Amino acid sequence: MAVVAEPARVGVREVERVSRRDGAMCRVDPGQFVCRALAAELADEWVLYCRARDLRGPDRPARAVRSFAEFADAWLAGRGLDPQLVRLTGGPADLTEIIYEWEQDLRRVHPYPSKRGYELASNLLALIEQRSVREQDLPHKLAARAQAPPLFGKPAEPPPLEEFSQAERLALRNAARHDIRAVERRLSAGRALLETGCDPRQGDWENVANLVWAVYRGLLETTVLRAHLPTSPGHWPTEIRQVAGDAGASWAPQALLAGLAAMVFPCELDLQPFRVLLLLAMDECTPEELLDLAVDDVEFTDGGVRLAQTKRRAGRIRRRLHTDTALGHGGDGAAFEGEGRWDVPGLLCRLFAVTDPVRHAYPDVVDWLWVAVEPSGTGRARVSGRRAEFVLAGRRLTDWITRQHRPDGNPLEITTPHDARRLRKTAKIGRVVALGGTVADLAGDDHHVEVFRRHYAHGTTAHVLAGRAVTTAQQKVFASLTRPVFADEEAVADLTEPEVTAALGLEGETAEAMRDGQLDMGLVNCRDPYASPHTPTGSVCHVAPAMCMLCRNAVVFPSHLPRLVLLAEHIEQIRNRLTPPQWQALWGRQAAALAQLFDECAASMPDARRAAQEGQARLDLPLGMRTEYDR
Incomplete structure (x- = not known):
């Protein structure tokens, strides 16, 4: 067997991420794997793939390269093959078989409904296909496999996220406003304490104001606190123990450092309520656009604030003007003092006021809007300023929501997922x-x-x-098509007058025939029995009087009301003999139409009901109507 010389050097391949962290790199190091030559070839294809497609997130194909190279090492070692001899173009092993075994392993490690296995397999196949198309030097079997889809299909997309309900929106709004007020009060008290402090190296290390002065200027670390404070937290002054909280002896310096920093700087969780209110107020701004705002992207004007919103996925910048609603209600012009304003300009002004100490103390983040401080490190922890990302555990939106309580003290109940x-x-x-x-x-x-x-x-x-x-x-359409017309006593008396006939939608001859009782269908009058909406045009209506109350041709005179009262009673009696679905299907619409008619002619109803009770009216229904509809 011919021995292929090992490359003299295998370097680390790097691709820059296009993200909020400028200069962040994604790396693939072929030297971490035994099959270094194969990993290097795949890493080179990864670099070319990211450049050709201008990928903003190169991590997924990079993970595919690392996952496959790690699996290939174990697979080749288990069969006694030399991993260093394996190449895309050939070698002692069939790469198609390795890919097949790797996909089976992915399916076991990442079972449904995880998408990770499908993403890894599809990304690796895309890299191999790119090499096959460009160089055309791969074995035919491997090239054919690269053009085929992964062994298992892409999992179905999860259901779209649902919006928060109105009650949840109000609860989140109120909780966010409460938290912002609390943060502003805390930082205001901390600034007042800061003004009274001095350098503890020339003063007292057991004075809270001096420690706040030192943490604001970046002089404090846990090692410094251990060196200048008693070893046992129980011997600390009461004020310092209150800042540290209930942390144990081993964690007391870290807790004290975090507590001192919180007195003058906001943490990421303090910025979540600003984020919640701004996203609820700006429907045209995505969470990514809001988080990517730089100080230069925010321009306060006489009437509000103009934002330059960068949408990286769409590759465009939009400038939006958000007006100050307070100015539109007789404001005095002091629009941006950050006191009590809950519109977009007021919130941004208050956010600037909260985050300004971070930008002042840490020049590395001076250009960004969403900045906070967090203690970093363990044995030698110190406070550092950085851009807020709201992705680490304890700093996410769900962490903020779970800490909120209703006015009655119970936890705030918000449906999951807690997604911005x-x-x-x-x-x-x-x-x-x-x-x-x-x-x-x-x-x-x-x-x-x-x-x-x-x-x-x-x-x-x-x-x-x-x-x-x-x-x-x-x-509205059905009402216009099915609603009968009611003519009161005055209209009946002047039925043949042109104004009355026009108001009722009648013609002169029809009005005269209706006045003479020629168009009485047994229940109400009918404009035209040969133009019923329930029968073919030109045929006489054969569903009267069963459907008269649902017909646009029906015209009701006051003299008809007693019969309609009897019909309403008849329908109510039928309710006792039919099941609710049957009654609703057969008589529900007629009952609703009668109730509506009775409401409209309420003045005439007492006389009509009295006439019906005294037997002055008869309800003559066809036999078929009594048998077909009532059984």
């Missing part, structure tokens, strides 16, 4: 409620119509509103 995208959907649905209109109008310039239809128009609120709109329109 649901806040945006809630704001978008609020826009739907306020504006209405077509999908194209509601999508605006934020989305394509299909994107809005698929991700936002599916919301329960939008569906309910759409259903109500459709139902209302249908009811």
Whole structure:
């Protein structure tokens, strides 16, 4: 067997991530694997793949390379083959068989409904296919496998996220406002304490104000605290123990450091309420656009604030003006002092006030809006400023929500998942409620119509509103088609007058025939028995009087009301003999039409009911109507 010389050097391949952390690199080191040559070839294809497709997130194909190379090492070692001789172009092993075994292992490690196995397999096959198309030097079997899909299909997409309900939106809003007030009070007290402190190296290390002064200037570490404070936290002054909380002796310095920093700096969890309120207030801003805001992207004007929103996925920058609602109600012009304003300009001004100490103390983050401090390290922990990302455990939206309580002290109950995208959907649905209109109008310039239809128009609120709109329109149409016309005593007396006949929608000859009783169908009058909506045109109506109350041709005189009272009583008697579904299907609409008619002519109903009780009217129903409909 020919021995292929090992490469003299295998370097680390790197691709820069396009993310909020400028300069963050994704790396693949072929030297970590025994099959270094194969891993290097795949890593080279990964670099070319990311460049050719301008990938903003190179991590997924990188994970595929690492996963396959690690599996290939174990697979080859288990069969006594030399991993260093394996190449894409050939070697002692069939790569197609290794890929097949790797996919089977992925299916076991990442069972349904996980997408990880499918993503890893499809990304590796894409890299191999790229090499096959470009160089055309791969074995035919491997090239054919690269063009085929993974062994297992892509899992179904999860159901779209639902928006928060109105009650949940109000609960989140109130909790966020409460937290912002608490943070502002805490930082205001900390600033007052800071002004009274001095350098503890020249003063007292057991004074809280001096320790706040030191942490604000980056002089404090846990090693410094251990060196200048008593070893046992029990011997610390009461004020310092209160800052440290109930942490044990081993963790007391870290807890004290975090507590001191919280007196003058916000942490990521303190910024979550600002994020919640801004996403609820700005339906045209995504969570990513909000988090990517730099200080230069925020421009305060006389009437509000203008934001330069960068949407990385779409590759565009949009500038939005958000007006100050307080100025529109007689404001005095002091729009951006950050006191008590809950609109977008007021919230951003208050956010600047909260985060300014971080930018002042840590120049590395001076350009960014969402900045916070967090203690870092363990044995030698210190406070550092950094951009907020809200992704680490303890700092996510769900962590903030689970800490909230209702006014009665019970935990705040918010449906899961606690995803910031649901806040945006809630704001978008609020826009739907306020504006209405077509999908194209509601999508605006934020989305394509299909994107809005698929991700936002599916919301329960939008569906309910759409259903109500459709139902209302249908009811109006049905009412115009089926509603009888009522003519009071005055109208009956002047029935042949042109104004009356026009108001009732009658012709002169029809009015005269109706006045003479020629069009009485046994229950009410009929405009035209040969133009019934329930029978073919030109044929005499054969469903009278069963459907008269659901016919647009029906005209009711006051003299008909006693018969209609008897019909209503007859329908109520039938209710006792039929099942509810049967009664509703056969008589429910007639009963509703009668009730509506009785409400409209309430002044005439007492006389009508009295006439019905005294037997002055008869209800003559056809035999078929009594048997067919009543059984």
